[in-house]
Amino acid sequence: MSLREEIEMLCNNAKVASQKMALATTEKKNELLLRMAALLEEETESLVEANREDLDAAEENGISKTMLDRLAISPTRILGICQALRSLVELEDPIGKGESWTRPSGLEISRVRVPLGVVAMIYEARPNVTVDSAALCLKTGNAVILRGGKEAIHTNMAIVRVIKRALDDCGLDPHAVELVESTERESAQILMTMRGFIDVLIPRGGKGLIRSVVENATVPVIETGAGNCHLYVDDSAEVEMALSVAVNAKCSRPSVCNAIETILVHAGVAAKFLPKLAEEMGKYAVELRGCPRTRVLIPTANEATEEDFFTEYNDYIVAIKVVDTLADAISHINKYSTGHSEAIITTNDANAERFLSEVNSAAVYVNASTRFTDGGEFGFGAEIGISTQKLHVRGPMGLSALTTEKYLVRGNGAIR
Amino acid sequence: MSLREEIEMLCNNAKVASQKMALATTEKKNELLLRMAALLEEETESLVEANREDLDAAEENGISKTMLDRLAISPTRILGICQALRSLVELEDPIGKGESWTRPSGLEISRVRVPLGVVAMIYEARPNVTVDSAALCLKTGNAVILRGGKEAIHTNMAIVRVIKRALDDCGLDPHAVELVESTERESAQILMTMRGFIDVLIPRGGKGLIRSVVENATVPVIETGAGNCHLYVDDSAEVEMALSVAVNAKCSRPSVCNAIETILVHAGVAAKFLPKLAEEMGKYAVELRGCPRTRVLIPTANEATEEDFFTEYNDYIVAIKVVDTLADAISHINKYSTGHSEAIITTNDANAERFLSEVNSAAVYVNASTRFTDGGEFGFGAEIGISTQKLHVRGPMGLSALTTEKYLVRGNGAIR
Numbered sequence: 001m002s003l004r005e006e007i008e009m010l011c012n013n014a015k016v017a018s019q020k021m022a023l024a025t026t027e028k029k030n031e032l033l034l035r036m037a038a039l040l041e042e043e044t045e046s047l048v049e050a051n052r053e054d055l056d057a058a059e060e061n062g063i064s065k066t067m068l069d070r071l072a073i074s075p076t077r078i079l080g081i082c083q084a085l086r087s088l089v090e091l092e093d094p095i096g097k098g099e100s101w102t103r104p105s106g107l108e109i110s111r112v113r114v115p116l117g118v119v120a121m122i123y124e125a126r127p128n129v130t131v132d133s134a135a136l137c138l139k140t141g142n143a144v145i146l147r148g149g150k151e152a153i154h155t156n157m158a159i160v161r162v163i164k165r166a167l168d169d170c171g172l173d174p175h176a177v178e179l180v181e182s183t184e185r186e187s188a189q190i191l192m193t194m195r196g197f198i199d200v201l202i203p204r205g206g207k208g209l210i211r212s213v214v215e216n217a218t219v220p221v222i223e224t225g226a227g228n229c230h231l232y233v234d235d236s237a238e239v240e241m242a243l244s245v246a247v248n249a250k251c252s253r254p255s256v257c258n259a260i261e262t263i264l265v266h267a268g269v270a271a272k273f274l275p276k277l278a279e280e281m282g283k284y285a286v287e288l289r290g291c292p293r294t295r296v297l298i299p300t301a302n303e304a305t306e307e308d309f310f311t312e313y314n315d316y317i318v319a320i321k322v323v324d325t326l327a328d329a330i331s332h333i334n335k336y337s338t339g340h341s342e343a344i345i346t347t348n349d350a351n352a353e354r355f356l357s358e359v360n361s362a363a364v365y366v367n368a369s370t371r372f373t374d375g376g377e378f379g380f381g382a383e384i385g386i387s388t389q390k391l392h393v394r395g396p397m398g399l400s401a402l403t404t405e406k407y408l409v410r411g412n413g414a415i416r
Numbered sequence: 417m418s419l420r421e422e423i424e425m426l427c428n429n430a431k432v433a434s435q436k437m438a439l440a441t442t443e444k445k446n447e448l449l450l451r452m453a454a455l456l457e458e459e460t461e462s463l464v465e466a467n468r469e470d471l472d473a474a475e476e477n478g479i480s481k482t483m484l485d486r487l488a489i490s491p492t493r494i495l496g497i498c499q500a501l502r503s504l505v506e507l508e509d510p511i512g513k514g515e516s517w518t519r520p521s522g523l524e525i526s527r528v529r530v531p532l533g534v535v536a537m538i539y540e541a542r543p544n545v546t547v548d549s550a551a552l553c554l555k556t557g558n559a560v561i562l563r564g565g566k567e568a569i570h571t572n573m574a575i576v577r578v579i580k581r582a583l584d585d586c587g588l589d590p591h592a593v594e595l596v597e598s599t600e601r602e603s604a605q606i607l608m609t610m611r612g613f614i615d616v617l618i619p620r621g622g623k624g625l626i627r628s629v630v631e632n633a634t635v636p637v638i639e640t641g642a643g644n645c646h647l648y649v650d651d652s653a654e655v656e657m658a659l660s661v662a663v664n665a666k667c668s669r670p671s672v673c674n675a676i677e678t679i680l681v682h683a684g685v686a687a688k689f690l691p692k693l694a695e696e697m698g699k700y701a702v703e704l705r706g707c708p709r710t711r712v713l714i715p716t717a718n719e720a721t722e723e724d725f726f727t728e729y730n731d732y733i734v735a736i737k738v739v740d741t742l743a744d745a746i747s748h749i750n751k752y753s754t755g756h757s758e759a760i761i762t763t764n765d766a767n768a769e770r771f772l773s774e775v776n777s778a779a780v781y782v783n784a785s786t787r788f789t790d791g792g793e794f795g796f797g798a799e800i801g802i803s804t805q806k807l808h809v810r811g812p813m814g815l816s817a818l819t820t821e822k823y824l825v826r827g828n829g830a831i832r
Contacts, residue, residue, distance in 0.1 A: 019750070019774065019776070022773075023773065023774070101795065103793065103794070103795055105788065105793065107784055107788060107793075109794060109795075116806050116807075117776070117806065195630070199806050199807075200806070200807055214611070214634060215634060218630060218631060220805060220806070220807040222807070238829075241829040244829060244831055245829065245831055248831035248832060249831075252831070252832060334435070352826075356824045357438075357439065358435065358439070360435070360533070361822075362822065362823060363822075363823040363825060364822065364823070364824055364825065365825045365826075365827065366824075366825070366826045366827065367826070367827045367828055367829055367830070368523055368825055368826070368827025368828075368829070368830040368831075369827075369830060369831045369832055371831070371832040372521065372523060372825065372827075372830070372832055373823075377519065377521065377523075377832065378519070378525060378823070379517065379519055379525075389636060390532050390533065390615050390616070390636070390820040391532075391615075391616055391636040391638070391807060391808040391820070392807040392808040394820050394821050394822065394823075395821075395822075395823050404806035404807070404810050405810050405811075406777075406778065406779075406780065406810065406811075407778060407779040407780070407789075407794070407810075407811050408772045408780055408782075409779060409780065409781045409782070409784055409788065410768075410781075410782045410783070410784070411781065411782065411783045411784030411785075411788075412783055412784075413654075413657040413660060413661060413783055413784070414783070414784040414785060414788065415660055415661055415664035415665075415668075415784075415785045415787070416664060416668060416785055416787040416788055416793070
């Protein structure tokens with residue numbers, strides 16, 4: 001069987017299973033989540049063992065310490081994963097929710113939430129994404145096809161084996177979760193073109209992965225995660241607040257998508273703000289890359305090129321630019337941003353409102369850190385990722401992002 | 417300037433204009449719609465003249481009478497278009513609608529409806545689509561790039577000239593409506609790949625157009641219109657109702673996407689139903705193509721091939737298949753349908769509910785004709801098309817399909 005045939009078979013199995021999953025009651029789906037948690041705990045030893053194989057291979061390949069840490073699952077981490085599964089039980093099931101109305105034709109129309117069907121995920125290293133993604137898709141009555149990274153393949157196989165057992169134990173179709181075991185580039189390419197089988201493809205990973213999906217996918221896609229976020233310090237800003245938010249937004253966790261990459265500073269506050277910013281950022285050894293005017297005020301800053309302003313560093317590096325007006329700040333953001341999260345620090349209400357309405361990103365903040373863009377922080381309980389596209393869902397994606405709607409129409413022989 | 421550069425410039429102009437349109441008030445947008453109506457009426461003569469050029473060229477190229485009729489605009493039709501514009505004023509503007517909540521972090525989060533930004537439309541013959549699409553996009557604060565068919569180019573140019581004047585008269589940016597004047601295949605291809613400029617592309621047209629967009633577009637797409645719709649006659653059906661709905665769903669307007677293409681008949685009612693169906697369909701000279709069991713009961717029917725069941729005839733042709741169970745009917749539909757609209761005729765409530773929940777299409781009917789799948793019939797007031805995809809919007813698309821959401825977050829120096 002060729003790789004294409006293999007993946008097609010897998011997709012077909014998932015499609016058939018999705019039709020059964022769509023009919024599962026909320027109770028049944030919650031029973032499944034609890035069973036998954038119980039089995040994952042029970043299988044801790046074998047999961048850690050499988051993970052050991054991946055870690056050994058990764059070490060042999062000279063993978064970085066950070067990557068090794070992302071790849072590792074310990075009994076404590078498994079416990080954390082299982083707690084997340086149990087708390088997912090508490091979340092409201094969006095399936096079946098809706099509204100009804102009657103038309104002059106006599107037709108009674110209902111619009112109800114239904115599962116998307118088959119969700120495919122292509123993602124990188126972290127094995128907890130395997131459990132998370134499967135759980136969120138199953139809770140919303142979808143089937144899911146997982147295609148994780150090469151580094152985590154043994155761990156992912158062990159996890160999926162356990163989830164399939166949980167499905168089986170609950171009288172559900174084990175094909176509702178499928179893992180593409182080939183981690184060749186080609187397997188991802190084939191998956192992206194499985195029209196008629198896959199209802200949505202969600203890539204979770206770096207820029208390269210997202211770009212490859214956008215360029216090659218023929219199935220519908222939700223783009224996630226690319227975050228070139230900005231902080232704009234207005235001339236009316238409280239400098240202490242601006243410093244505190246800047247440090248938080250850059251340094252609390254530079255590797256995540258809601259961290260800032262560029263700070264724009266109004267010329268009227270630059271002389272007061274920038275030297276202090278340099279001092280604060282110095283404490284975290286952040287590399288500063290500035291425009292010419294910034295470098296006059298911070299002589300130690302390196303030069304920021306045009307490319308810098310397009311870059312999501314995901315690191316202890318920040319670009320800085322002095323702007324003359326709020327309008328210039330907004331234009332800069334709307335040109336260079338990936339449309340994720342942006343913030344203004346200001347005491348001027350008119351400027352705040354203008355920033356909120358003219359900045360074209362999923363989440364726009366006044367006097368707060370961009371680090372809050374997160375399903376948990378927004379109160380959604382769970383998060384599948386953060387959408388940077390405008391279609392279907394924007395910003396943090398809760399359970400309803402994995403659903404669509406359907407019209408049910410009842411008549412008594414009505415013709416038009 | 418190359419065609420690509422030309423289209424890029426046009427896209428860039430539309431993008432800049434979209435940022436201004438997004439800020440237009442509901443009153444301003446309604447003023448614009450009324451101004452468009454007034455100017456289109458005023459310009460009736462020049463519009464009809466431009467249309468004459470297209471009609472002459474079409475006649476020379478030996479285009480069919482039906483196509484000529486679709487292409488033609490008369491003073492009466494212009495009046496109809498203007499009435500539609502005026503009634504659009506009455507519809508509620510979704511922009512700015514939303515909800516707010518406060519989080520334990522102290523953040524106040526609002527989720528509000530905002531325009532998508534730049535909407536691109538690629539469509540075929542009918543020039544009324546030019547006005548419709550532009551009006552719906554402008555009412556929702558979007559800019560729009562129109563790429564109509566070659567046959568209507570003079571009419572479209574004249575219409576867009578009038579709309580640009582209306583924009584200008586209202587103090588809005590005339591670039592909020594742009595027409596791609598090149599009707600070469602290449603111009604559509606280029607438009608589909610304008611990432612960073614186009615927020616959504618909506619193709620309106622035949623199967624070939626939709627397929628080309630799905631395969632080549634790198635911008636987000638809403639698929640519309642393909643309708644391989646089914647009617648299933650249950651063994652418990654009232655035969656008179658089944659006949660009436662079948663005739664309405666097939667013959668009232670065979671060229672539209674919500675007309676049926678295949679009738680599935682339960683074996684238990686086939687002998688009673690099919691001969692009568694043949695008689696009724698005969699009145700409209702409908703060609704019947706049946707499975708072997710159908711052809712025993714309707715000896716005049718032609719043979720239906722596998723390909724027939726995949727075909728949207730858009731014509732006085734219908735495929736017929738006898739099935740043994742409701743489950744077989746549902747499987748057939750979920751395999752061959754384009755996910756548009758399907759109906760069951762039954763007096764059995766359990767069968768009705770099973771059909772509603774297991775058929776995987778945008779609109780599912782019990783005892784009614786599929787011809788009701790329509791924005792007007794559903795009560796949405798306006799319709800941009802009928803989505804057959806599951807992402808973003810499904811079924812008839814009202815104004816809100818042209819919007820997305822955005823999170824506005826207000827804090828007081830909150831850090832995470």
